[in-house]
Amino acid sequence: MSYLKKRPEHQNDRPSKSKIALLRSKRLLRPFILLLIIIGFFIGGGWLVFKMAGDQHFSVIQEKVANILPMKITKILITGCNLTSEQDVKEALGIQVGDSIFNFSVQDAQDRLNDLPFVDHALLKRQLPNTIIIHITERTPFAVWQFNHHFKLIDRKGEIVNDHGMSGKDGKAFLQLPLVVGYGANTSASELIDILSSQPEIKQHVVAAVRVGNRRWNLDLKNGTVVLLPENQELPALQRLNRLQKELQILDRPIKTIDLRLADRLIIQEDKSFLNKPKDTDNPDNLNNSDNSNNTSAPSSAH
Numbered sequence: 001m002s003y004l005k006k007r008p009e010h011q012n013d014r015p016s017k018s019k020i021a022l023l024r025s026k027r028l029l030r031p032f033i034l035l036l037i038i039i040g041f042f043i044g045g046g047w048l049v050f051k052m053a054g055d056q057h058f059s060v061i062q063e064k065v066a067n068i069l070p071m072k073i074t075k076i077l078i079t080g081c082n083l084t085s086e087q088d089v090k091e092a093l094g095i096q097v098g099d100s101i102f103n104f105s106v107q108d109a110q111d112r113l114n115d116l117p118f119v120d121h122a123l124l125k126r127q128l129p130n131t132i133i134i135h136i137t138e139r140t141p142f143a144v145w146q147f148n149h150h151f152k153l154i155d156r157k158g159e160i161v162n163d164h165g166m167s168g169k170d171g172k173a174f175l176q177l178p179l180v181v182g183y184g185a186n187t188s189a190s191e192l193i194d195i196l197s198s199q200p201e202i203k204q205h206v207v208a209a210v211r212v213g214n215r216r217w218n219l220d221l222k223n224g225t226v227v228l229l230p231e232n233q234e235l236p237a238l239q240r241l242n243r244l245q246k247e248l249q250i251l252d253r254p255i256k257t258i259d260l261r262l263a264d265r266l267i268i269q270e271d272k273s274f275l276n277k278p279k280d281t282d283n284p285d286n287l288n289n290s291d292n293s294n295n296t297s298a299p300s301s302a303h
Contacts, residue, residue: 071101071129080136083118089134092116093124101126117162143178143193145186146208153177158187179207184214192217192234199238205251216261221251224271228259236263 074097078086090096092112095104106124113122113134120139127133139161141153151174153161178196180189188211196203210218216231229237237260244250244266250258259267 073097073099073101073132074130076132076134078134078136080138083138083140084116084136088116089113089136093132093134095132101128101130101132115162119162141177143180143186143189144174145189146179146181147183147185152186154186154189156190158189160186178209180209180211182211182214185209185211188214195235195238198235199242201245202238202242202251223251225251225255226257228257228261230261230263233263237261 073095076090076093076097078089081089092115093104093109094112095109106126110122110124113119113124113136116122118138118141120137122137123135125133139155139159141161142156143154145152145154145158145160153174155161178189178193180186180192189209192209196206196209205221205223206219207222208220210220212218217229217234219227219229221227227241241250241258241260254271255268256271257267257269259269
């Protein structure tokens with residue numbers, strides 16, 4: 001009877017070469033994993049503190065985290081500025097490149113940005129480890145509103161856009177935008193200005209649109225002529241005036257008022273100061289009647 005020699009049990013438990021390699025790699029990676037956990041803890045904890053902080057209640061914690069994690073700002077990215085200068089945005093932000101990314105109040109900085117002229121609202125974000133991102137949404141001025149001897153920039157809704165008066169970009173806006181005058185002109189301006197934009201030959205002659213009784217508009221022209229528009233019928237009236245301009249150059253003549261309030265009649269008041277000047281009898285464009293009447297009323301031929 002033969003006897004087989006049994007292997008010791010501890011030899012059966014010997015790990016394979018692949019297991020040994022895996023264990024060695026784990027031991028090598030362990031310090032790096034621990035380091036990543038520590039870094040993640042500080043960054044995540046710091047970010048959570050500053051995300052939650054109203055900054056007044058957490059100011060002590062904020063300073064300590066800023067000292068522990070002295071991440072410096074290297075980039076400030078600003079988008080959305082057309083009427084607002086980047087310099088104004090940076091001044092309102094209250095920090096600059098080189099400062100700690102944690103050592104300021106996001107909410108306070110955002111409130112200061114929202115107070116800038118032309119700014120409707122601002123979005124400010126920290127992007128760790130070194131970037132501040134700011135996006136500005138502006139309230140674009142649509143027109144200038146004159147009321148009670150004051151001039152204000154307004155948006156399409158007629159709401160006043162904060163401005164610094166007749167200086168810098170604000171001054172350029174005052175000079176370039178349409179002027180509307182009178183009570184209620186601010187809230188009614190967008191519809192009229194859109195209609196005028198559809199009639200560029202007329203619009204180029206207009207200096208201001210004056211609201212009358214908060215019901216209808218008069219147009220003041222560059223040559224001093226006043227065009228009286230009907231209530232709620234501005235487009236057909238201006239189309240009619242456009243045809244008269246093409247056919248008769250009516251806006252280039254010495255006329256004081258052009259009354260378009262009646263759809264079937266055109267009423268013209270000639271300029272008396274021009275009538276008192278010596279007349280050129282050979283000028284076929286002379287609008288004066290032989291009886292020197294100052295008012296001409298005739299059925300409109302342009303409909």
